[in-house]
Amino acid sequence: MRDLNVDVVIGPPCAQPLEVMGVLSAIYQKPVLGWGFVSESELSDKSRFPYVTTVLPISQTLGMATSKILELYDWSRIAILYYADDQNYCQSVINDVETVLSEPDRYPVQILVKEALEVSTPYATRSTLEFVKSRARIILFCGTSGGVKRDYLLQVSEMNMTSDEYVHVLLTMRSIGFGVQTNLGKNTFSNGLTPIWESFTEEPDGLEDTVKKAASRMLVIDINGDVHDTDFLTYLTKNIFNAIRAPPMSCDTSACLSSDAYMGAYARHLFDVFYLYGLAVSRLNSTNSADYNDLRKLIPQMVTTFDGMTGNVIINNNLARVPFFQLYGLNSKYEQIPLVNMSFANSEKLDLVYSNETEIWYFWGGSRPLDIPICGFSGRSCRGNFWKQNGILLFVITIVLICLLLTLLICLGCTLRNRHLQRARLDSEWQIPAIKLTVPEKTSKSSKRSLQSAAHSIRTGDSRITGASIFHEIYTVMMYEKNLAVTTKHRTSYLTKEDRDRFVKLRKMEHDNVNKFIGLSVDGPRFVAVWKMCSRGSLQDIIARGNFSMDYFFMFCIIRDIAEGMNYIHKSFLRVHGNLRSANCLVNDSWQVKVADYGLDNLQEEETPSKKRLLWTAPEVLKGSLTVSQIEPSADVYSFAIIASEILTKREAWDLANRKEHVDEIIYMVKKGGSRAIRPDLVLDAEVSNSLLTLVQDCWAENPEERPKSEEICKALFGMTPKANTNLMDHVFNMLEEYTTTLEVDIEERTKELTLEKKKADILLSRMLPKQVAERLKAGQTVEPEGFDSVTVFFSDVVKFTILAAKCSPFQVVNLLNDLYSNFDTIIEEHGVYKVESIGDGYLCVSGLPTRNGHVHIKQIVDMSLHFMEYCRKFKVPHLPKEVVELRIGINSGPCVAGVVGLSMPRYCLFGDTVNTASRMESNGKPSLIHMTADAHSLLTTHYPHKYETSSRGEVIIKGKGVMETFWVLGTSSETGTLSSRTTPPVTDENWLVQRAESPALEDEVTALKVM
Structure with a gap:
């Protein structure tokens, strides 16, 4: 110290090394400032450590705070548990607390148990806790890390020590309360700390709720670390890691590098240490004394007060910090709250933060726990002698x-x-076992019968249930006792006696226009109501399809059926339907409407109706939110009027598709009512009786008293019957005959269109695949690969196409190739050659497959090649008249395999070395010349001697083949006179090799495009 001219020593953060430094400071007369784990009471002995100053209160003051809390809540019997650590921090703290509690002038406390715990020995910990259960209910404990504290809470939870009888008091001096400084955990307190019950590992252990419950039975005595200058604390937190990583600290540990969220537990103490020394030096400087080593002047300046980063710092004459403690607890939202403030500045002062003590003991049932349970630690003290005195009498x-x-x-x-x-x-009359309800099997086409068939088109007059519909949203078709039935599912899980009596009566209801209630299944996961099957579905579906021609008589009969069914229900014990709408007006095979979904009031009341279902609901029901039992029959009359408007207009209720108002707006305006209440528009496309329209308008009157009764409606409709002697079924049959005639005409027209489209498809398919292959694919047969012993393969390429294309726009390139290849396709058809494909400027053809033709294939390919050359000499590029289009053609003969490849966009492809060699002939050929292999030349001269003029090119090195002898086709013998006008084939290939050097990748490009 003397050699380095040390002015001040910032002591180590542990107590034992600080004691050593304190002894040295007394020898060398240097001040030592302590921080970190330095709360031992020995450091307050100024006879040994006269120059040691700490910014952390000594742990004896924690004992003073603990004594005050025990006295406040009348706890005199306690147990003390602590976890051993390397620095002996908890052991030292607990010893100081025990010393203070044993002082004679303090509140008398009996320490029944004092034990050290270890995380590594959970069995011993459980044994200790079992011993504590029989001795104490107020338990003081100390642990240094968040993991140790969390382990303690798990252990007491396993030992069932989290009941209302237990209070666990955590003793700490780190200003973190219930929190832990960690980046892990899902939630945080308002101070940014992670709650102690959160998992501190990368993968949560799933015990958060268990620890949370145990923490609710815990209180914490801790130093009040409230900082006044929160802005500077935020600045310090953000910048401290950058500072500690930079020189001279240059910290490169994982703790320094991994996170910037929290600074170290005692970093703020270290800041206050430097700040304290700075204040002392500054105050000393203000006295015009520049000798900082004069401890007699410097030490008194350290007795000061300032707002630090650990709260309000007061250093007393003993060079120790005056403590401010708080008792923390959890509120009902598991938020940390202060309960008691404790100050030991001049005197021991205790301030209660709460106004009602029940706030503290929220998790203890609102009552303060006792240090001795009412019924004793074993729970047996509450049993009296009553049974011994009166046992025999009570037994008799x-x-x-x-x-x-x-x-x-x-x-x-x-x-x-x-x-x-x-x-x-009685229940057996309506109860249906769920096992008897089965899903119906699909009927075969042969079982369809006239009106009872499952026809798909409404235009035939048969509107049976097919596809998605409103009917299927409400009903499910099931089989019951070999007959079809419709069912509705309900969420109710119980039935009252009144419900059972109601179902017995429902089972006996019979009417032509009321759908038969068969019964209810109650032994399944959901209640299922079973009704008689109406195969044509709901009236709402029939109207929604919109393509069934209903004349006035047809509409009148449907309206009359609904009125009769409604009238029957109103006269029955039910008195009201309550949910009448077109969706539950079902139509059977005879076009008879039957009202369904009646009498299930309690089952339907637990179901929330959709907004659209309220379009049929009367205004008074909407206003009062009435249940079915509270609804009057006049509400059904209103619903009947809405259904009648659907039938007359042949549109859905309120014609939502053509209205500007949405469903919610319509319901609001209906509910609002008024003298000009909103109602559906009666836009009719057929002549309707004015009497019927007036009746409908009367039925939806705003005032329920003004609406006619159901019986009056039936009488009015009876007087309006347009055809008294006509049956509805006869009327429907006449309509069906008209539809049948129209349908036959439609079928004939559609058949002609189908035949024409099939021809077009066949033509298109024949252009994509050989005719034989296409026919097999159309028949659903697989096309196996087929080998051919002898075919001739043709490859061609436009010379210097890239250069030519660079002079054209993309559209001009497409038009150029289209003009050229369209004429090539015509030439191919003339020579009977099969075109395999064209890719870009490449062209691939073959002869001898898929139809074998002996040795004619060589002649067809050679003739076609000569024809191509002749056409190219005459071909002119429209936008480049001076440019000449030249072809390079390669021919080879030999065996080959062909087959269809792929399912999506199938291709007829060629495979074999013959195809590859033909591609090499083209890529190694010359402009405006036909290049062929020796095999092709031999086949040509053998079968067609003296007909064609050829010339040997000599031996040429072919990539992938080595040295091959090849030939030029110059023309036919009759064309010898014209051959002199062509370019004579060179004796050597030097000039041609120069041309090939201009496009070295051409050969591989052609091979990649054309060879499969």
Whole structure:
């Protein structure tokens, strides 16, 4: 110290090294400032450490705070548990606390248990906790890290020490309370710390709720670390890591490099240490004394007060910090809140933050736990001597009461059994076992019969249930006792006696216009109501399809059926339907409308109706949110009027597709009502009786009292019947005959269109694939690869096409190739050659497959090649008249395999070395010349001697083939005179090799494009 001229020593953060530095400071007369784990009471002995100053209170003051809390809540019997650590921090703290609690002038406390715990020995910990359970309910404990504290809470939870009887008090001096400084965990407190119950590992252990419950039975005594200058604290937190990583600290540990979220636990203490020394030096400087080593002047300047980063720092004359403690707890939202403030500046002062003590003990049932349970630690102290004194008498009385009760139960049981049997008999009339409801099998086409068939087109007059519909959103078709039935599912899980009696009556209801209620299945996952099948579905679906021609008589009969069904329900015990709409007006095979979904009030009340279902609901029901039992029959009359408007206009309710208002707006305006209440527009496309229109308008009157009764509606409709002697079914048959005639004409026209389209498809397919292959694919047959012993393959390429294309626009390039290849396709057809494909400026043809033609294939390919050359000499590029289009052609003969490749866009492809060699002939050929292999030349001269003039090119090195002898086709013998006008084939290939050097990638490009 003397050699380095040390002015001040910032002590180590651990107590034992600081004690050593304190002894040295006394020898060398240097001030030492302590921070970190330095709360031992020995450091306050100024006879040994006269120049040691700490910014952390000594742990004896924690004992003083603990004593005050125990006295406040009248706890005199406690247990003390602590976790051993390398720095002996908890052991030292607990010893100081125990010393303070044992002082004679303090509140008397009996320490029943004091034990050290270890995380590595959970069995010993559980054994210690089991011993504590029999001795104490107020447990003080100390742990240094968040993991140790969390382990303690898990252990007490496993030992069932988290009931209302237990209070666990955590003793700490780190200003973090229930929090932990970590980046892990899902939630944080308002101070940015992670709650102690959160998992501190990368993968959560799933025990958060268990620890959270244990933490709710915990209180914390900790130093008040509230900082006044929060802005500077935020600045310090953001910049401290950058500073510690930079020189001279140059920290490169994982803790320094991994996160910037939290600074170290005692980093703020270190800041206050430097700040304290700076204040002391500054104050000393203000006295015009520049000797900082004069401890007699410097030490008094350290007795000061300032707002630090660990709260309000007060250094007393003993060079120790004056403590401010707080008792923390959790509120009902598991938020950390201060409960008690404790100050030891001049005197021991205690301030309660709460106004009502029940706020503290929210998790303890609102009552303060006792240090000795009412019923003792074993729970047996509450048992009195009542049973010993009166046991025999109570036993006799109990026997007598049991006998009387048994007699009463027997009589009651017989009565209930008879009632149960009677109820079971009645219930069997409507209860349907779920196992008897099965999904119907699809019927075959041969089983369809006229109006009872499953026809798909409404235009034939048969509107049976097919595809997606409103009907299927409400009903499910099931099989019951070999007959089709429609079912509705309900969420109700119980039935009242009134419900059961109602179902018995529903089962007996019979009317032509009321759908038969078959029964209810109650033994499945959901209640299922079963109704008689109406195969044509709901009236709403029939109207929604919009392509069934309903004349006035047809509409009138449907309206009359609904009115009759409604009238029957109003006269029955039900009195009201309550949910009448076109979706539950079902139509059977005879076009008879049957009202369904009646009488299930309790089952439907638990279901929330959709907005659209309210379009049929009367205004008074919307306003009052009435249940079915509260609805009057006049509400059904209003719903009947809305259904009648659907039938007359042949559109859905309120014609939503053509209205500017949305469903919510319509419901609001109907509910609002008024003298000019909104109603559906009666836009009719057929002549309708004015009497019927007036009746509909009367039925949807705003005032329920002004609406006619259902019986009056039926009488009015009876007087309006347009055809008294006409049956609805006869009328429907006449309509069906008209539809049949129209349908036959449509079928004939569609058949002609189909035949024409099939021809077009066949032509297109024949252009993509050989005719034989196309026919097999159309027949659904697989096309196996086929080998051919002898074919001739043709490859061609436009010479210097890239240069030519560079002079053209993309559209001009397409038009150029289209003109050229369209004429090539015509030439191919003349010579009977099959075109395989064209890619860019490349062209691939073959002869001898798929139809074998002996050796004619060589002649067809050679003739076609000469024809191509002749055409190219005459071909002119429209936009480049001076440019000449030249071809380079390669021919080879030999065996080949052909087949269809792929399922999507199938291709007829060639495979084999013959194809590859033909490609080499083209790529190694010359402009405006036909290049062929020796095999092709031999086949040509053998079968067609003296007909064609050829010339040997000599031996040429072919890529992938080595040295080959090849030939030029100059023309036919009759064309010898014209050959002199062509370019004579050179004797050597030097000039041609120069040309090939201009496009070295051409050969591989052609091969990649054309060879499969």
